[in-house]
Amino acid sequence: MAEEKTGPEEARAPEGGGPASSEAKPAVAIAPAPAAAAPVAPAPVPVAAAPVAPVAAAPAAVAVAPAAAPVGSPPMTPVTPDGPAPAALPLGRSNTIGPGVKASLEKKTAGDEERGLSRRSFMKWSLPIGWTAFSAAVASSLVASTRFLFPNVLFEPPQSFKAGFPAEYNVGEVDTRWKDAFGVWIVREPEGFYALIAVCTHLGCSPNWLAAENKFKCPCHGSGFYRTGINFEGPAPRPLERARIVLADDGQILVDKSVKFQQEKGEWDKAEAFLKA
Amino acid sequence: MASSAPKSQPSFLTRTWDYLTETQIWKSIFRHGMPATNRNRVLVVMTNVFLHLHPVKIRKSGIRLKFTWCMGGLTFFLFLVETFTGLLLMFYYRPTEAYAYMDIIDLAEQVPLGVMREIHRWGAHAMVITVWLHMFRVFMTGSYKPPREFNWNVGVILLVLTLLLSFTGYLLPWDQLAIWAITVGSNMARATPLLGHEGPGAQLLVLGDVKLVHAGSDARFALLGGRFVGGAALLRFYVLHCVGIPLVAGILMAVHFWRVRKDGGISGPL
Secondary structure: OHHHHHOOOOOOHHHHHOOOOOOHHHHHHOOOHHHHHHHHOOOHHHHHOOOHHHHHHHHHHHOOOOOOOOOOOOOOOOOOOOOOHHHHHHHOOOOOOOHHHHHHHHHHHHHHHHOOOOHHHHHHHHHHHHHHHHHHHHHHHHHHHHHHOOOOOOOOOOOEEEOOOHHHOOOOOEEOOOHHHHOEEEEEOOOEEEEEEOOOOOOOOOOEEEOOOOEEEOOOOOOEEOOOOOEEEOOOOOOOOEEEEEEOOOOOEEEEEEEEEOHHHOHHHOHHHOEEO | OOOOOOOOOOOHHHHHHHHHHHOHHHHHHOOOOOOOOHHHHHHHHHOOOOHHHOOOOOOHHHHOHHHHOOHHHHHHHHHHHHHHHHHHHHOOOOOOOOOHHHHHHHHHHOOOOOHHHHHHHHHHHHHHHHHHHHHHHHHHOOOOOOOOHHHHHHHHHHHHHHHHHHHHHHHOOOOHHHHHHHHHHHHHHHHOOOOOOOOOOHHHOEEOOEEOOOOOOOHHHHHHOOOOOOHHHHHHHHHHHHHHHHHHHHHHHHHHHHHHHHOOOOOOOO
């Protein structure tokens, strides 16, 4: 039973076969408490000193590899049994150690410690590394999921378009031919052209051009705009925005909605807000 | 069990009943017999995944209509109605620009029981009303006070989710009212601090000359999947309306009911 409980760990297996009687086994496995106080107390000290142990064992190794065996790279040669014995005791997980156990523990500690693989140091590094890796995985999947919501290609009309030749527009008219496709009115005045963006400055609906009343009227909440784009009635807080309007190389009018001109910022006076005829 | 007289033979129904209740199938489903004793009543509640969210015992005052108005229960009932009718509507409705509007018309005119969509619509309106009244009742009875303050906050989130369900469902008919209502509603997201391209602080997020938060990268864009309310917005709202928000709301509802039980039962003084 006790052997099954202690599992496959080699260090424990000899306990059963060792000098300790079978009656003593449960005492070791189940109730280490009474005698535990003594070994527990010194435990932290030798563990802290554990890296020193190879150094202490170094004189034994000196015979083989003389003098400056750097501490940073402990020798991989097996340590002689009498070398690390003091370190083995506190590392031991049981307080009754027979000769067989002692030997196996020594063997184990020697190998493990030289590779820095004691359980304590393993936990010391694996926990922060594990949590860091886990947090990084969670954070990066959050970033990836957010990025997923922003497509690379939009199936929307382009922001800029060619609106035909200037001669196709009648002076004094508000031209609505591009309103459905691109959301822009092109107004032809005697001096030239300007492009009004058909988005109400109140809450973003599309106003309509009412030629009979000579105004833009928004059906949502009743905002009204003069043909210049200046608001004069309803809840709209500011004039309509104008888009960049220039002549393309082929002589057509080019409208670019990504560049906007706002009257309240004095931007309607800028060169590309108005195309001189 | 019906005949106590020793001589009379038990009737056919009695024998059938006795046989049925002894079968393995029956006993694996109903594990504790009739809830006729206090012990069995407790066991029936405790061993049922749905019932166990509720307390085994409640105060008499807890079931008085005057006390609770049954508004929380009605809200939950309406949520179930919406889930069921919504599931049925999903068999006909296609969330694309080409089909959405005509599918809604067909649901009213071609599909049997065209009233189904109306039930879904009116149920949604009623749910918004009952959830507000529920909140009002909880406020008036002081049921937001410790230790129920956590559940008050869960309830506030559920209220917001109810409104978002209403908002996302509003777009699905894909008529002029829907499109412009969502245009107006989603324009508010432009003004989100930092995350909206017209919101405070957004102009601070720049890399050299490049604006990081613009009309093609802000919160509104993520919601609509585009710069205006189009096909992408319809699909996103559909998915949020049918899966995303109900899923979160369902989980929070389980928490909400469980906390009612754990924080001293329904609507009584502590």
